[in-house]
Amino acid sequence: MSNKKDDKTPRPDETNPEWTCEDVRDARPVAEVFAEVFGPEAGEMVKRGRGRPTKTDKKINQTLRLDVDLLEAYRRSGSGWQARINQVLREHMPTQEH
Numbered sequence: 001m002s003n004k005k006d007d008k009t010p011r012p013d014e015t016n017p018e019w020t021c022e023d024v025r026d027a028r029p030v031a032e033v034f035a036e037v038f039g040p041e042a043g044e045m046v047k048r049g050r051g052r053p054t055k056t057d058k059k060i061n062q063t064l065r066l067d068v069d070l071l072e073a074y075r076r077s078g079s080g081w082q083a084r085i086n087q088v089l090r091e092h093m094p095t096q097e098h
Contacts, residue, residue: 035043
């Protein structure tokens with residue numbers, strides 16, 4: 001049997017010490033620091049908006065009643081089945097004749 005201890009205690013990283021309360025209080029946003037160090041363009045590059053980027057081709061969530069066999073056939077066709085239904089509907093879209 002080995003006398004070596006199985007020491008899994010995390011050791012402090014000397015190159016990256018834990019933040020103190022003062023460090024947290026004095027912290028600045030990364031965009032501000034990047035702009036100061038690398039220039040305003042770099043500061044803008046690291047800023048990110050919240051959530052998913054807005055798409056140019058907006059879609060709406062709409063309830064549509066379809067026959068079960070029709071929907072199952074599209075789902076069985078694999079990934080992208082909703083886009084394929086959208087394409088078929090677009091191809092058969094009524095014209096705007098009055």
